[in-house]
Amino acid sequence: MSNFKVGEKVVCIDSRVNDYRFIELGLIYPIKNEIYTIRKIFTSISGNVTFYLEEIINVPMNTVAGFIEVGFKSSRFRKLDHQFGEDVIADIIKKVKQEELTLSN
Numbered sequence: 001m002s003n004f005k006v007g008e009k010v011v012c013i014d015s016r017v018n019d020y021r022f023i024e025l026g027l028i029y030p031i032k033n034e035i036y037t038i039r040k041i042f043t044s045i046s047g048n049v050t051f052y053l054e055e056i057i058n059v060p061m062n063t064v065a066g067f068i069e070v071g072f073k074s075s076r077f078r079k080l081d082h083q084f085g086e087d088v089i090a091d092i093i094k095k096v097k098q099e100e101l102t103l104s105n
Contacts (some may be wrong), residue, residue, distance in 0.1 A: 001051040002074055008038050010051075010077040027070055028056050035080060042071070049074040 004010065015032040029052065030036060037054035044050040044065060050071035058066050 001039060004038055004041055004049070004051070004074060004079070008082040010036055010038060011080055012036060012076060013078050014039060014076040022095065025061060027061065028040050030056060030072055030076065030079075031099060034079070040071075041074075044071065044073075051077065057105050 002076050012030040012032050015030055017029055035055075036051075036056070038051050039054045039057075040052040042050055042052075050073055052069060052071050058069050060069050063070065
């Protein structure tokens with residue numbers, strides 16, 4: 001189905017609102033660059049891999065698929081890249097140490 005897993009952390013990369021009527025009805029959308037946890041993965045009626053998120057639980061709404069909670073396309077998210085974060089931190093530490101050496105000379 002997808003390379004995502006329930007319980008996995010993901011980052012929202014697309015927070016565009018497709019249908020403002022849902023906002024008027026109280027639908028909560030993910031926020032770009034925020035981290036979320038996948039609660040459920042399923043294929044939507046339109047064939048898209050879709051998530052429910054732990055941090056966002058919307059009330060069921062009347063949709064073309066019936067009276068359901070609205071999910072979010074997996075294409076709106078990327079996996080949380082722990083290695084990238086560790087590499088950034090290591091690079092910062094290296095630069096700080098180099099600056100300390102320069103200042104002490």
